[in-house]
Amino acid sequence: MPSVTRRQFLKLSAAGLGASSLAVLGFSPGEVLAEVREFKLARTTETRSTCPYCSVSCGLIMYSLGDKAKNSPAEIIHIEGDPDHPVNRGTLCPKGAGLLDFVHSPNRLKYPEYRAPGSDKFVRISWDEAFDRIARLMKDDRDKNFETKNAAGVNVNRWLSTGMLAASASSNESGYLTHKVARSLGLLAFDNQARV
Numbered sequence: 001m002p003s004v005t006r007r008q009f010l011k012l013s014a015a016g017l018g019a020s021s022l023a024v025l026g027f028s029p030g031e032v033l034a035e036v037r038e039f040k041l042a043r044t045t046e047t048r049s050t051c052p053y054c055s056v057s058c059g060l061i062m063y064s065l066g067d068k069a070k071n072s073p074a075e076i077i078h079i080e081g082d083p084d085h086p087v088n089r090g091t092l093c094p095k096g097a098g099l100l101d102f103v104h105s106p107n108r109l110k111y112p113e114y115r116a117p118g119s120d121k122f123v124r125i126s127w128d129e130a131f132d133r134i135a136r137l138m139k140d141d142r143d144k145n146f147e148t149k150n151a152a153g154v155n156v157n158r159w160l161s162t163g164m165l166a167a168s169a170s171s172n173e174s175g176y177l178t179h180k181v182a183r184s185l186g187l188l189a190f191d192n193q194a195r196v
């Protein structure tokens, strides 16, 4: 029989007494000891995304709560780096690590707004109104300013009076299509906030 010190003997006795008392009350010590605090992300939905801040384009996992019922809109409660993403392998810089505040910011723009000439305030408009207005203005400006040849008579087919600022947080495919549309129109001034 292994020898124990007096201190070890008292500890073992106390643990045994506690466990047997719980068993008498109907608790299984095995279950009690195995119970752990529920992981806070256990019931969330995981959605993959890309950090919108810079050209590194780190992969993200966004965790949202809510069963998508009409009266229970999903809410993003946690964002972290995607460990399977080849760019960042789960890491995020301080800007990326603060994305949850960016998502829930009261200043975040969620719909199109329009400020009329001379007005000092923006008013909300529908997406249809916004797209119609953008298309109308682009068509009018391109019809008026498109250049087919430069001063030396060389074919240039360019449209210099309008520029496009796109977003960097899109997939390769949507980025490719956006690029094709802009270049097909003859736009040369074309960029996004990440300079990619």
Ligand code: SF4
Residues within 6 Å of the ligand: 051, 052, 053, 054, 055, 056, 057, 058, 088, 091, 092, 093, 094, 095, 096, 097
């Ligand atoms: S987490 Fe940082 S480094 Fe990565 S894309 Fe976002 S801003 Fe850039």
